[in-house]
Amino acid sequence: MATKKLHYFDVNGLGEAIRYILHYAGEKFEDIRYDRKSWPIKNVKDSLPFGLLPLYEEGNRSLHQSLAIARYVARKANLVPTDPWEEAVLDAVVYSVYDIWGHLIPYIKETDPVKKQEIKKKMMDETIDYFFSRFEKELKKNGGYFGGKLTWADFILVTFVEAVNLFFDTEIERNYPAVKALVQKIQSLPRVKDYIATRKPYTV
Ligand SMILES: N[C@@H](CCC(=O)N[C@@H](CS)C(=O)NCC(=O)O)C(=O)O
Structure with missing residues (x-):
């Protein structure tokens, strides 16, 4: 069996959904x-296709871009529907989650503490609710999962929630019961639960 390696930073960020899915799959x-x-660790950064992490290796092949990796490992774990339409509907969810990542980046990069707080306030007051009220509606409509049953889109949302909670020291899911239930379901999955219990707490 090919050796599998995931390279990422010691944070949850864009790597945690991949870790969760690999653990869930028992890989x-x-x-x-x-x-x-x-x-940057020069020799590592220079070896990456675009100088960015995560990078996933399987034997002598390697793959970059977090969503390409997550979708690949998810497909092997039966977490991607075989129907092209259903697959595309979940892609749309995943890209919407990544649209919010786009709003979070300026916060992460900002070094002025006052401006940082302003970005945080705007995100909490406007962006988060805009997206999460819509995620909430979709989850309720589909029996608690985006695709009617557990799929990779659920992992992407939940690990995003965990990342925002860490950055903003909050619990964004508390206002969204279906999102909250999904967070609990993912965190209780076999092997994901064990991984969470053994992982070191992340810091920002
Ligand atoms: N679209 C890429 C973005 C990758 C990315 O921005 N990675 C960041 C960490 S989250 C990185 O490697 N930063 C290090 C650097 O810029 O040198 C993906 O989803 O994988």
Whole structure:
């Protein structure tokens, strides 16, 4: 069996959904984590196709872009529908989650504490509710999962919630019962639960 390796930083960010899915699937993989404080590690960064993490390796093949990796490992774990339309509907959910990542990046990059708070307030007051009220509606309509049963889109949303909660020191799901229930379901999945219990707490 090909050796599997996931390279990412020692944070949840764009790598955690991939870790969750690999654990859920019971895959053995090397979880290689880089310290953000030591980044860039020149020889590693130079070896990456676009200088960015995550990177996934399987034997002598490697793949970059978090969503390409997540979709690939999810497909092998039967977490991607075989019907092209159903698959595309879930892609739309996933890209919507990534649209909010786009709003979070300026917050992460901002170094002025006052401006940082302003971005946070705007995100909490406007962006989060705009997106999450819509996710909530979709989940309610589909029996608690985006695709009517567990799929990779659920992992992408839940790990995004965890990342925002860490950055903003909050619990965004508390206003959205269906999102909250999904977070609990994913965190209680076999092997994901064990991984969470053994992982070190993340810091920002
Ligand atoms: N679209 C890419 C974005 C990758 C990305 O921005 N990775 C960041 C970490 S979340 C990175 O590697 N930053 C290090 C750098 O810029 O040197 C993906 O989804 O994988």
